[in-house]
Amino acid sequence: MSNTPRGARARARIEVTGAIKDVARAQLAAEGAAKLSLRAVARELGMASSAIYRYFPSRDDLLTALIIDAYNALGEAAEAAHDAAADAGPTRRWTVVCEAVRAWALAHPHEYALIYGSPVPGYTAPVDTVPVAARVAHVFMSILRDAHRGPGLAKPPLPAELRTEAHRMAADFAPDLPPETVAAFTAAWAELFGLVGFEVFGQFNRVVDDRETFFRHAAERLAHAVGLVFPSLPSAGEAPLTRTEP
Amino acid sequence: MSNTPRGARARARIEVTGAIKDVARAQLAAEGAAKLSLRAVARELGMASSAIYRYFPSRDDLLTALIIDAYNALGEAAEAAHDAAADAGPTRRWTVVCEAVRAWALAHPHEYALIYGSPVPGYTAPVDTVPVAARVAHVFMSILRDAHRGPGLAKPPLPAELRTEAHRMAADFAPDLPPETVAAFTAAWAELFGLVGFEVFGQFNRVVDDRETFFRHAAERLAHAVGLVFPSLPSAGEAPLTRTEP
DNA sequence: CGGGAATCAAGAGCAGTGCTCTCGCTTGCG
DNA sequence: CGCAAGCGAGAGCACTGCTCTTGATTCCCG
Numbered sequence: 064m065s066n067t068p069r070g071a072r073a074r075a076r077i078e079v080t081g082a083i084k085d086v087a088r089a090q091l092a093a094e095g096a097a098k099l100s101l102r103a104v105a106r107e108l109g110m111a112s113s114a115i116y117r118y119f120p121s122r123d124d125l126l127t128a129l130i131i132d133a134y135n136a137l138g139e140a141a142e143a144a145h146d147a148a149a150d151a152g153p154t155r156r157w158t159v160v161c162e163a164v165r166a167w168a169l170a171h172p173h174e175y176a177l178i179y180g181s182p183v184p185g186y187t188a189p190v191d192t193v194p195v196a197a198r199v200a201h202v203f204m205s206i207l208r209d210a211h212r213g214p215g216l217a218k219p220p221l222p223a224e225l226r227t228e229a230h231r232m233a234a235d236f237a238p239d240l241p242p243e244t245v246a247a248f249t250a251a252w253a254e255l256f257g258l259v260g261f262e263v264f265g266q267f268n269r270v271v272d273d274r275e276t277f278f279r280h281a282a283e284r285l286a287h288a289v290g291l292v293f294p295s296l297p298s299a300g301e302a303p304l305t306r307t308e309p
Numbered sequence: 310m311s312n313t314p315r316g317a318r319a320r321a322r323i324e325v326t327g328a329i330k331d332v333a334r335a336q337l338a339a340e341g342a343a344k345l346s347l348r349a350v351a352r353e354l355g356m357a358s359s360a361i362y363r364y365f366p367s368r369d370d371l372l373t374a375l376i377i378d379a380y381n382a383l384g385e386a387a388e389a390a391h392d393a394a395a396d397a398g399p400t401r402r403w404t405v406v407c408e409a410v411r412a413w414a415l416a417h418p419h420e421y422a423l424i425y426g427s428p429v430p431g432y433t434a435p436v437d438t439v440p441v442a443a444r445v446a447h448v449f450m451s452i453l454r455d456a457h458r459g460p461g462l463a464k465p466p467l468p469a470e471l472r473t474e475a476h477r478m479a480a481d482f483a484p485d486l487p488p489e490t491v492a493a494f495t496a497a498w499a500e501l502f503g504l505v506g507f508e509v510f511g512q513f514n515r516v517v518d519d520r521e522t523f524f525r526h527a528a529e530r531l532a533h534a535v536g537l538v539f540p541s542l543p544s545a546g547e548a549p550l551t552r553t554e555p
Numbered sequence: 556c557g558g559g560a561a562t563c564a565a566g567a568g569c570a571g572t573g574c575t576c577t578c579g580c581t582t583g584c585g
Numbered sequence: 586c587g588c589a590a591g592c593g594a595g596a597g598c599a600c601t602g603c604t605c606t607t608g609a610t611t612c613c614c615g
Contacts (some may be wrong), residue, residue, distance in 0.1 A: 072562075072611060096427075097343060101602065111565045113604080122602065180513070181426025182510055193515070224412040225526050228519040236516075249517060250504065250527040256512075257503015258496065264428055266502075269439070270482075271495060280471050281496040288530065318582060318591075347573065357594045359575080366574065558615105563610070572601065581592075 075242075080118050084132065087125055088174075095173050096126065097141040126177070131195050138198025140167040144302055145202050153210035154283070154291045160202055161255055161282035168259045175263055200252055204237055207244055210291055217290040219247035244290055251285045273291060326364050328354060330378065333371055337419050342372065372423070377441050379420040384444025386413040391448050399456035400529070400537045406448055407501055407528035414505045421509055425502055446498055450483055453490055456537055463536040465493035490536055497531045504528075 086104045101122055105112040119125040144163030148156050168175040178196070210216040221229055221243040229242035237245050258281050261267050262274055271277050312521040332350045349366055351358040367370040390409030394402050414421040424442070456462040467475055475488035483491050504527050507513050508520055517523050 100599080100600085112602085114564050114568075116603075117563060145448040172530075177428030179506075179510075179512075181422030205475060222526055222529075225519075226520050228517070228523060231518065232516070246523070246526075250523070250530065253512070254500035254503045254527075257500045257506065260425075260503065260506065261499040264425075266425075266442075266499070270478070271474070272477065273471075276470050277492070277495070280468055280492075281500075283468075284496065284534065285564090288534075316583065322591090346571085350572080358573085360593050361597075362574075363592060559612105559614095561610105561612075563608100565607085565609100567604105567606085570602095570605080573599095575598080576596090578595085579593095582590085585587095585591090 064149070076118070082086075083115060083118055083125070084128055088129060088132070091129060091173050091177070092171065096177055099126070101125070111182070127192070130192055131263045133171070134192060134195035134198065136171070136174070137167050137178070138165065138195065138202070140164070141199040141202045145206070153206050153215050154286050155201070156206050157286040157289075157291055158201075158279060158282045160206070161285070162279065164199060164255065165259050165262065165278055168263045172263050175259075179260055180264070203248065203252065204240070206289075207240055207248060207289065208237070211244070213242055215292050216241075216244065217292055218243040219288065219290050221246060247289045251289045255282070255285060289304055314371065322364070329361060329364055329371070330374055334375060334420075334499065335377070337375060337423070341419050342423055347371070373438070375420070375421060376423055376438055379417070379424045380441035380444065382417070382420070383410065383413050383424070384441065384448070386410070387445040387448045391452070399452050399459070400454050400532050402455075402529045403449070403532040403535075403537055404525060406445075406452070407531070410445060410501065411505050411508070411524055414509045418509050421505075424454050425506055426510070449494065449498065450486070453486055453494060453535065453537075454483070457486055457490070461538050462490065463491070463535065463538055464489040465536050467492060493535045497535045501528070501531060 081106060086107045087099060090099050090104060098206050099122070101115050102112040105115050115125075119128065141160050145156055148159040151159070168179075207216065218241055225246060226242070229246035232249060233240060233242040235247040240248075262269050262271075262278070267274060299308060329350060332353045333345060336345050336349060345368070347361050348358040351361050361371075367372065386409050387406050391402055393407050394405040397405070414425075453462065464487055472488070475492035478495060479486060479491040479513040486494075504524060508517075508524070512521060516539060
């Protein structure tokens with residue numbers, strides 16, 4: 064991953080950098096991003112506050128480092144969950160990864176807020192964050208690819224007005240997937256984080272009680288929306304549209 | 310709405326309170342919640358910073374006031390859009406309200422972040438925010454109620470494990486709607502704000518270009534997911550599951 | 556191997572923050 | 586009318602991010 068450090072100095076540098084990030088991450092988990100204080104982490108590390116600036120040019124740069132770490136941690140959690148369920152069918156793997164994302168978010172709410180909550184002050188995420196941010200999306204798309212090769216992917220409907228946009232997205236991100244799938248997945252991707260965000264940020268308080276099963280069901284419906292067909296109940300998501308009785 | 314102020318003093322108080330909120334809202338729109346400074350608004354108003362505390366006991370209380378205002382503004386935008394399309398069918402009204410939510414969020418990103426982004430530091434939303442936060446949900450549910458009375462609502466599927474939770478939610482929030490509808494709506498509600506949040510917070514940058522039509526299509530699929538049937542294309546959202554050709 | 560250069564920690568200091576407390580002035584109610 | 590309550594202003598406290606200077610340490614290269 065990283066090249067061998069040239070000397071003891073470089074080694075010490077990456078060590079101190081890591082230590083700073085560690086206590087910063089601890090403060091983040093304890094108090095949230097808004098209360099992350101450079102002076103406080105310097106105090107905890109027994110160094111002068113000004114010394115921190117040798118390692119991070121500004122507070123926002125420290126934040127950026129933590130953001131990248133958080134993206135990677137979430138991506139790794141998703142990948143690990145996916146690999147652990149490698150034997151299961153695409154639909155099962157889809158929900159497993161969804162649940163892994165939710166679990167990570169609930170376990171690290173402040174880090175989740177850092178990457179999927181409101182962006183900090185006038186801060187705009189640098190380009191470095193783009194690739195790591197795509198890791199979980201890649202996991203989902205690999206599932207869709209598998210299903211596409213196998214027998215388990217249906218084409219979601221695609222209205223005419225969205226055709227060109229869907230083709231562009233597919234060409235840019237997943238040329239081997241049908242544009243219908245890519246368009247539907249993009250929506251499902253955002254919707255997944257809507258569900259997770261509402262739970263993490265407390266919007267479901269006093270609304271949803273059994274959030275575990277509620278989320279699992281929602282994730283299954285998302286799986287169906289992107290064209291993954293249930294192995295056991297081939298069309299469970301699409302019961303006939305029985306009219307409700309008022 | 311509000312009682313007549315007892316004297317000139319009370320009148321001045323509500324006026325100053327409003328002025329503080331106005332310049333605070335301006336600062337919010339300009340710089341974001343994190344950079345909202347009591348001293349700065351005091352400076353802009355030509356008063357001492359300590360005087361602000363006569364009107365808001367703390368910075369967080371000012372934030373809370375702005376949060377309630379934001380919820381109300383979004384709720385009013387949704388209600389206005391709904392009323393303007395009162396003649397249209399439920400599905401059309403659903404998408405109109407979705408688009409109104411999106412438009413308001415894009416026009417007021419910082420206020421949107423305040424209510425649907427990461428919660429501020431150790432701040433927990435006081436109970437006052439609960440009813441106003443439900444306003445847009447009420448708009449959607451009134452559409453579902455109309456459709457339920459009329460001919461346009463289908464029962465979404467509901468797995469057995471979610472039955473009791475769905476019945477509880479329905480009993481608590483919409484006893485006149487089928488539990489299947491309430492459960493599906495709760496998910497769609499969160500998913501809608503996932504779509505909006507991803508766009509407002511820039512997660513769709515370099516991913517979705519034609520966000521207008523992308524969102525409209527996603528909103529229509531949400532309408533279908535909650536059981537609203539399209540008036541023109543009764544089953545457009547459910548094309549037969551044609552297997553994709555790898 | 557030794558000297559010049561880069562790196563590092565530390566301290567003082569600046570401008571800004573939320574918030575408290577005290578002081579007088581004004582207002583309005585009993 | 587009088588007194589208590591409301592109000593604005595100022596000073597002050599404990600913080601914050603960040604800069605600059607100073608002195609010590611370490612590294613690299615001739």
